[in-house]
Structure formats: C-alpha cells, structure tokens
Amino acid sequence: MSSAIPWPVPEPVLPTGVHPALAAVARAAARAYGDARRRHTRAELGAETAMGADGTPTMLVDELVEEAVAEAARQAGTNLLSEEIGFVDIGSAVTLVVDPVDGSANAASGVPLSCLAAAVSMDGTATEALTCWFDTGRTWHAVAGRPTPYRTSGRTRLDGATVDVLRPRPRAREAWHRLTDRAGRIRILSSTCLEGALVAEGAIDAFADAGGDVHRIMDLVAAMVTVPAAGGAVVDAFGRPLEIDPDLTRRWSGVIAATPELAEEVAQAVRG
Structure with missing residues (x-):
C-alpha cells in the first residue's frame, strides 16, 4: 500500500455540447488526480490532511484534486459548492455543485472505481450534469428536460433486483x-x-x-x-x-x- 499507482489517468472523453465549466472541471480533476498518482504513494494520498466543510476528514487526494477544480471553476466564472471547501461565491448566476473525488478511499488505494461528479445549478435547480470515471476517461452527460442516450433497466420490483x-x-x-x-x-x-x-x-x-x-x-x-x-x-x-x-x-x-x-x-x- 505504500507504492505509487503506476498507470496513468486518461483525459475525459467529453460529449459535444457539454457546458464549458463542466468540461473545465472534469479536465482539471483528471489531470490533478493523474499528477497526484505520479507524485505520491498510496499511503500519502490516503493521509488525512484537514476536516472538510462537510464535517468529514479530507484526504490528500481530495485536497489536490479539489484545488484544481476550484481554480477551474474560478477561471470559468462560476460559483462553486464542493465537498471539502464548501461554498465559494463569486457573484455568478451559475453554481457548480461538485464532488471532486467520489470514492476517495478507492482513488487513494488505486482501486479503479472513483470519479468526478458535477452539476450546473441555476437558482437552486440542477440543469446539467457530468460524471467522469477517472480510470477510463468515460463520461456520462445529461441536460434536464432533454433526451438522453441512456436507458435504465426498467425494473419495477426489488425482489431479485x-x-x-x-x-x-x-x-x-x-x-x-x-x-x-x-x-x-x-x-x-x-x-x-x-x-x-x-x-x-x-x-x-x-x-x-x-x-x-x-x-x-x-x-x-x-x-x-x-x-x-x-x-x-x-x-x-x-x-x-x-x-x-x-x-x-x-x-x-x-x-x-x-x-x-x-x-x-x-x-x-x-x-x-
């Protein structure tokens, strides 16, 4: 558990028409996570560095990726509501609601099941969302009220699900x-x-x-x-x-x- 994670983090595969701010934070998060894996061991990435705004401990991997996300949101001209730093209000009509590293323990350990998830919020309503799977670059994108290529299984009963x-x-x-x-x-x-x-x-x-x-x-x-x-x-x-x-x-x-x-x-x- 003390060694570095050897494989690279790819660039996100972003769909046409994704909100520029969502694209920016996804790219920034993937690059920051990839850089963190090159520079730090698993033990270092999983070390607790602070207490987040949500009242839970912040790991180094969270801190490094969120710093990049916050800078990307600032450059995009949006407010930010994020897990570790909380609400950053720059007076924009748009707020990005972001989990910079969902699955932090996985991300720190090298288990390839972690992602960035973000949504555009207008007046308290989420209007567009992007999820980026770090280890594959795969993304899921949707805009509220518009058709999407994704379809659920359609299952209606819990028994056997x-x-x-x-x-x-x-x-x-x-x-x-x-x-x-x-x-x-x-x-x-x-x-x-x-x-x-x-x-x-x-x-x-x-x-x-x-x-x-x-x-x-x-x-x-x-x-x-x-x-x-x-x-x-x-x-x-x-x-x-x-x-x-x-x-x-x-x-x-x-x-x-x-x-x-x-x-x-x-x-x-x-x-x-």
Missing part, C-alpha cells in the same frame, strides 16, 4: 438486511456517483444508502439529472426533499433506481 449499496452502518444494520435479503445480487463499489451512472445506463437496477444518512447533496446531484432523464428516479429513503443547499451538514439516505416504482420499494425496505 441487482442492487449496489453502501456498507451497513451500525445504526442501520436491520434496514441493510431488509434490503439486501430481497435483492438478487448485491455489490459494494464505494462510489455513489459512479453507481448512479450505472443505474442510468441499465447496468444495475438500483443503488441505495440503507438508512445510514451518509449522502451529501454532491453525492446525488449528478444522478438527479442523469437518472430521471433515463427513466429512473432519485429519492431520499425517508422522503426528505433533495435540495441544493450550501449547508453541507445536511445528509440524506439516497436511493437511485431504474423506475419510480423500484425507488419506492427500495425506500420502503429501508424504512421497514
């Missing part, structure tokens, strides 16, 4: 078992934003935090655009509204599902 989950939290173990006992296949990939994109394209049926109240808004915001455009739904398991809010102490138990019907069955299983 393929469901990705976060690890069980001590206070929510019963909810975790209620959910997983009904699913046909379970995975724990530790990257909510990447798993949300996989729901959008039909690779998995659903993803959920089974009652742990782990999610911040930047964990869910890209899926809030991409998944409904593909036929699915993104909700909180306990019915709380998903709101873009600079208060990063707010938490949700996100459910990302192929259909509204499946989202409700997953949420019901979590609630018990």
Whole structure:
C-alpha cells in the first residue's frame, strides 16, 4: 500500500455540447488526480490532511484534486459548492455543485472505481450534469428536460433486483438486511456517483444508502439529472426533499433506481 499507482489517468472523453465549466472541471480533476498518482504513494494520498466543510476528514487526494477544480471553476466564472471547501461565491448566476473525488478511499488505494461528479445549478435547480470515471476517461452527460442516450433497466420490483449499496452502518444494520435479503445480487463499489451512472445506463437496477444518512447533496446531484432523464428516479429513503443547499451538514439516505416504482420499494425496505 505504500507504492505509487503506476498507470496513468486518461483525459475525459467529453460529449459535444457539454457546458464549458463542466468540461473545465472534469479536465482539471483528471489531470490533478493523474499528477497526484505520479507524485505520491498510496499511503500519502490516503493521509488525512484537514476536516472538510462537510464535517468529514479530507484526504490528500481530495485536497489536490479539489484545488484544481476550484481554480477551474474560478477561471470559468462560476460559483462553486464542493465537498471539502464548501461554498465559494463569486457573484455568478451559475453554481457548480461538485464532488471532486467520489470514492476517495478507492482513488487513494488505486482501486479503479472513483470519479468526478458535477452539476450546473441555476437558482437552486440542477440543469446539467457530468460524471467522469477517472480510470477510463468515460463520461456520462445529461441536460434536464432533454433526451438522453441512456436507458435504465426498467425494473419495477426489488425482489431479485441487482442492487449496489453502501456498507451497513451500525445504526442501520436491520434496514441493510431488509434490503439486501430481497435483492438478487448485491455489490459494494464505494462510489455513489459512479453507481448512479450505472443505474442510468441499465447496468444495475438500483443503488441505495440503507438508512445510514451518509449522502451529501454532491453525492446525488449528478444522478438527479442523469437518472430521471433515463427513466429512473432519485429519492431520499425517508422522503426528505433533495435540495441544493450550501449547508453541507445536511445528509440524506439516497436511493437511485431504474423506475419510480423500484425507488419506492427500495425506500420502503429501508424504512421497514
């Protein structure tokens, strides 16, 4: 675990028409993560350097990538709401809501399951989203209200579904078992934003935090655009509204599902 991660991080493959600010932060994040992997060992990337604005520890890999993202957002002339530094207001009508490194522990260890996820917010509404899988350069892009090439699996029932989950939290173990006992296949990939994109394209049926109240808004915001455009739904398991809010102490138990019907069955299983 002390050695450097040997393989490079590719440039993001960006679709035509993506918002320039989203393109800028995706490129900046990929380059910063690639540079961090060249310069630092796994142990160094995973070392905690500070406490983030969301109240959770910041790893060195988070810090290095977020610095690049913040500079890209500044040059693009947008406000920024990001996991570690919080809200940076430069007086723009546009705010980028960004998770610079979703799956930080994966990214620091060299597990190739981490990504940048970002959305354009206008007056508190997410209008466009981009998710970039660091180790492949693959991206998922969607604009609210426009057709998308992605389609969910269309599954409506939890029994037998393929469901990705976060690890069980001590206070929510019963909810975790209620959910997983009904699913046909379970995975724990530790990257909510990447798993949300996989729901959008039909690779998995659903993803959920089974009652742990782990999610911040930047964990869910890209899926809030991409998944409904593909036929699915993104909700909180306990019915709380998903709101873009600079208060990063707010938490949700996100459910990302192929259909509204499946989202409700997953949420019901979590609630018990």
